[in-house]
Amino acid sequence: MGLETQHSDAPGVETVAEEGRYLYCIADAGEKVSLGEIGIEGNEVYTIPYSDICAVVHHCPAQPYHSDDPEVVKAWVVTHQVVVNAAWGKWGTVLPLTFDTIIKGESGSTAEQNVQDWLKQEYERLKGKMEKVRGKAEYGVQVFWNPEVTAQHLVETSTGVRELEEEVATKPRGLAYMYRQKLENLIKQRMETKAEECFEDFYHRIRKHVDDIRVEKTKTAGQDLQMIMNLSCLVYRDRCAELGEELEKINQMEGFSVRFTGPWPPYSFVESA
Amino acid sequence: MEPTRNSHATLVDLLDRVLDKGLVIYADLIISVSGVPLIGVSLRAALAGMETMLEYGMMTEWDEHTRAWESEHRKKKEASIASGER
Numbered sequence: 628m629g630l631e632t633q634h635s636d637a638p639g640v641e642t643v644a645e646e647g648r649y650l651y652c653i654a655d656a657g658e659k660v661s662l663g664e665i666g667i668e669g670n671e672v673y674t675i676p677y678s679d680i681c682a683v684v685h686h687c688p689a690q691p692y693h694s695d696d697p698e699v700v701k702a703w704v705v706t707h708q709v710v711v712n713a714a715w716g717k718w719g720t721v722l723p724l725t726f727d728t729i730i731k732g733e734s735g736s737t738a739e740q741n742v743q744d745w746l747k748q749e750y751e752r753l754k755g756k757m758e759k760v761r762g763k764a765e766y767g768v769q770v771f772w773n774p775e776v777t778a779q780h781l782v783e784t785s786t787g788v789r790e791l792e793e794e795v796a797t798k799p800r801g802l803a804y805m806y807r808q809k810l811e812n813l814i815k816q817r818m819e820t821k822a823e824e825c826f827e828d829f830y831h832r833i834r835k836h837v838d839d840i841r842v843e844k845t846k847t848a849g850q851d852l853q854m855i856m857n858l859s860c861l862v863y864r865d866r867c868a869e870l871g872e873e874l875e876k877i878n879q880m881e882g883f884s885v886r887f888t889g890p891w892p893p894y895s896f897v898e899s900a
Numbered sequence: 901m902e903p904t905r906n907s908h909a910t911l912v913d914l915l916d917r918v919l920d921k922g923l924v925i926y927a928d929l930i931i932s933v934s935g936v937p938l939i940g941v942s943l944r945a946a947l948a949g950m951e952t953m954l955e956y957g958m959m960t961e962w963d964e965h966t967r968a969w970e971s972e973h974r975k976k977k978e979a980s981i982a983s984g985e986r
Binding site: 647650652653689690691701704705707708722723724725726728729730731733741745756765766767822823826827830840842843844856859867871872874875878885887888889890891894895897898 | 901902903904905907910911913914915916917918919920921922923924925927928929930931965966967969970971973
């Protein structure tokens, strides 16, 4: 650790504080190794061990990565994931850090020392988190429906809706407009109820195959698709196939489709430390 | 069905995880990362064509409702596990 303190004319806090370590993940191994120059902007990625765990880091200035160019940021984020993935492949169990987490050197101790102290201080909690995700991977599950297909189905099968639709046809133009509004509202309401029923049904069916679930906010999808469910699932590696089978059943339902992504390192199941 | 992690098709899923999730450290020795949410926002804005922005449309209330339902459901389940019923 000579680098930080070698300026003899400024032997104080300042030189030390300029240094940082960018953290990719905490891994379940107590070794000090280099993973090569695979880091953000080609930095060498290596480990700082404490006991039987280590932090996977690169050496950087103590300031956050920032850029107004989305392509640059995108490349950083992708590289972050590439490194976490490499560590995950090598050691099997990792706790991924969120992007741009940097530990700095401070008041006489180096960044390297601070990383080690932090590992020591949080050791029990980190080990606990590792136990939670050991042998498991994260998968993204998003369920979509085609609102037109669903609405059409509702018109055909739901008595209230069908009757109202028939009524619209018999009304004179001015009145028919009002009725059509009423019909649209009714369909919208019924669809929301239907979406809730589907959510609960799918949730219970998926829950059986996974260790843990996070319900994420739904997002806007393509033009003729609407996302009704967005989950992150923590799954035992050997149960991924059965989850896939369950999802295939949902995917086969008329008007429904499922997006199944992963395996991801357990980003959604490590939370704060 | 098989899960996919094709790098192009799942870029948004990756960004969601790396930017919004992952272990967050709260400690004095972590440098200020106040710029980070901005990075996320500007990146997403730039990639808006990929529909990464959350939009609160017709299903918002419903979405909140189901999330609330899930959270209740989880609490009940945890409570029952804690009390040894299960």
